[in-house]
Amino acid sequence: MKKQLLSLCLVVSTMAFAQSTSGPKFGLKAGGNLSSVTGSDTRSKLGFYGGIFLNFAVSSVWSIQPELVYSLQGAKAKDDYVFGGYKITALKQNLGYVNIPVMVQYNATSEFYIEAGPEFGYLVDARAKGDFNGRSYDAGNIDSFKTFNFGLGIGLGYKMTPNFGINARYTAGLTDIVKNGGGEASKNSNLQLGLAYSF
Numbered sequence: 001m002k003k004q005l006l007s008l009c010l011v012v013s014t015m016a017f018a019q020s021t022s023g024p025k026f027g028l029k030a031g032g033n034l035s036s037v038t039g040s041d042t043r044s045k046l047g048f049y050g051g052i053f054l055n056f057a058v059s060s061v062w063s064i065q066p067e068l069v070y071s072l073q074g075a076k077a078k079d080d081y082v083f084g085g086y087k088i089t090a091l092k093q094n095l096g097y098v099n100i101p102v103m104v105q106y107n108a109t110s111e112f113y114i115e116a117g118p119e120f121g122y123l124v125d126a127r128a129k130g131d132f133n134g135r136s137y138d139a140g141n142i143d144s145f146k147t148f149n150f151g152l153g154i155g156l157g158y159k160m161t162p163n164f165g166i167n168a169r170y171t172a173g174l175t176d177i178v179k180n181g182g183g184e185a186s187k188n189s190n191l192q193l194g195l196a197y198s199f
Helices: 002-020
Strands: 025-038 045-057 062-077 081-083 086-107 112-132 135-140 148-159 164-173 187-198
Touching: 025 164, 045 086, 045 187, 062 112, 062 187, 086 148, 148 187
Parallel strands: 025 062
Antiparallel strands: 025 045, 025 187, 045 062, 062 086, 081 086, 086 112, 112 135, 112 148, 148 164, 164 187
16 A cells, blocks of 8 residues: 555656656756866966756756766966976966766746756866976876865856856865875865857
8 A cells, every 4th residue: 555655646746747847958068167276376277168968947947957067177386486406387287077066056037047056076187287497297197186076066047048048157166186285175166157058
């Protein structure tokens, strides 16, 4: 009897959900990053992001949007350095993440929405670039960083058409990204601006 009641509840809730929504929308998104690393002697650097998303309408005003996005983040050094007889200039740390944001969106109007939610990141590439005594330097250093990153994002968007829109989002990292940071936490900070197209 309990199993039959549970099955009936599942069927009814599924039918109600199907009637209240128009089904998920698949889409593509891409744009630019302005990223930095907190707790370090750095400044922001430009990067890019691109990926896919699914938008599930839960009601007429609420939706959930999981995404799969590649994001090039990192930071630049504020100053030049002299270390071991080497003059280091234009030092830049690139961090390539595969991120999975899960945004809860509130559609304030048919065109304008706000969003917030967690972001789970997996580091797939890390490279330090710069000039050492006038010579270009480019080396992988992924072993210096932690693989997993977690953050919280908040943003807003505007739908210029039912399928095409613009989105801005800020994501604050909550986890330390450096393996041996000497006690001072270094966290990602990322501001995104880009376009989205849904099918």
